[in-house]
Amino acid sequence: MFKGQFIHSIDNKGRVSIPAKLRKYIAPEANNSFVMTQGIDACIDIYPRDQWLTIEEKLLKLNTFIQKESRFLRLMLQNAHEDEMDAQSRIVIPQNLLDYAQIENEVLILGALKKIEIWSPRVYNAYISSSQETFEQIASEVMSL
Amino acid sequence: MFKGQFIHSIDNKGRVSIPAKLRKYIAPEANNSFVMTQGIDACIDIYPRDQWLTIEEKLLKLNTFIQKESRFLRLMLQNAHEDEMDAQSRIVIPQNLLDYAQIENEVLILGALKKIEIWSPRVYNAYISSSQETFEQIASEVMSL
DNA sequence: CCACTTTTCCCCACTACACCCCAAAATAAT
DNA sequence: ATTATTTTGGGGTGTAGTGGGGAAAAGTGG
Numbered sequence: 001m002f003k004g005q006f007i008h009s010i011d012n013k014g015r016v017s018i019p020a021k022l023r024k025y026i027a028p029e030a031n032n033s034f035v036m037t038q039g040i041d042a043c044i045d046i047y048p049r050d051q052w053l054t055i056e057e058k059l060l061k062l063n064t065f066i067q068k069e070s071r072f073l074r075l076m077l078q079n080a081h082e083d084e085m086d087a088q089s090r091i092v093i094p095q096n097l098l099d100y101a102q103i104e105n106e107v108l109i110l111g112a113l114k115k116i117e118i119w120s121p122r123v124y125n126a127y128i129s130s131s132q133e134t135f136e137q138i139a140s141e142v143m144s145l
Numbered sequence: 146m147f148k149g150q151f152i153h154s155i156d157n158k159g160r161v162s163i164p165a166k167l168r169k170y171i172a173p174e175a176n177n178s179f180v181m182t183q184g185i186d187a188c189i190d191i192y193p194r195d196q197w198l199t200i201e202e203k204l205l206k207l208n209t210f211i212q213k214e215s216r217f218l219r220l221m222l223q224n225a226h227e228d229e230m231d232a233q234s235r236i237v238i239p240q241n242l243l244d245y246a247q248i249e250n251e252v253l254i255l256g257a258l259k260k261i262e263i264w265s266p267r268v269y270n271a272y273i274s275s276s277q278e279t280f281e282q283i284a285s286e287v288m289s290l
Numbered sequence: 291c292c293a294c295t296t297t298t299c300c301c302c303a304c305t306a307c308a309c310c311c312c313a314a315a316a317t318a319a320t
Numbered sequence: 321a322t323t324a325t326t327t328t329g330g331g332g333t334g335t336a337g338t339g340g341g342g343a344a345a346a347g348t349g350g
Contacts, residue, residue: 013308019326020325040280062287064185064257069287070185070186072284072288075283077257078149078255081149082149082166086310088328090327156338157339160339162337165335233338234336294348295346295348297344297345300341301343302342303341304337304340305337307337308333309332312332313331314328314330316325317324
């Protein structure tokens, strides 16, 4: 499962290399293919193909004849993009996702168990320091279930 | 399954090319044939033939001796149109559907799992920004089920 | 039933960008 | 210090997207 954070550069073609430490955890079933979508909060979610398929199964259960469910599906898929790693273990992130995450020339790559998140370092720092609650408070709330 | 958005042009013959990224997901059983109908909200739904058949099965279960169901069937089928891709992977969209979706010379093509949606870029942006709810709110509502 | 007009379909051709390959720099390991 | 691996950068080529012309077919009216 993915974990840890890494700072990498992103070149002018939108390419980001997947850290070797994270690559180890990619299942062979993913076929070096990834699906990226806009994430919760200003980041990009990157799912190895096999993990994405479990998300897709949930989405397939939505009833697209209901306006609200249709809207969610559009929001979720409008910036979705599939790509394979090149021989140098890089993927290309399209411009609309970079805009969404306010990314310029550096990215913060965050391992998040089943998926990888891509942040603008600046935005991520702001996000972390934005909450009033301490780590201990949130921990006790979320983990006591 | 279809995903992602693409801006393509529509020429004065009503032709739109299906993005190569979406073409990959069309089942061979579809025989390069598509059925287009008016969609939920101001867009055009494009189903590969094999996917359309599952919709058709549902429609066949409607009781046309009930006025409301009969009306729905008429609304659904009045602008339905079947067409095959040409050698350049384009389909022709009839004028009445273009009018319905308020399309002029550019289209936004949206992959939506089983189907492809065609929007006027202007109309789509208005649609997306029309809701008060954020992506995060809708996501937590719809996906927590 | 025939002639004419209009639309549809198919083919060819151009342009641009995305992809793939090669290569260098930087970091880590031996 | 040397080797191996990881990260970063750039250049050529194939294919995707677009536009237009001409043949075939369909529709319209005399």
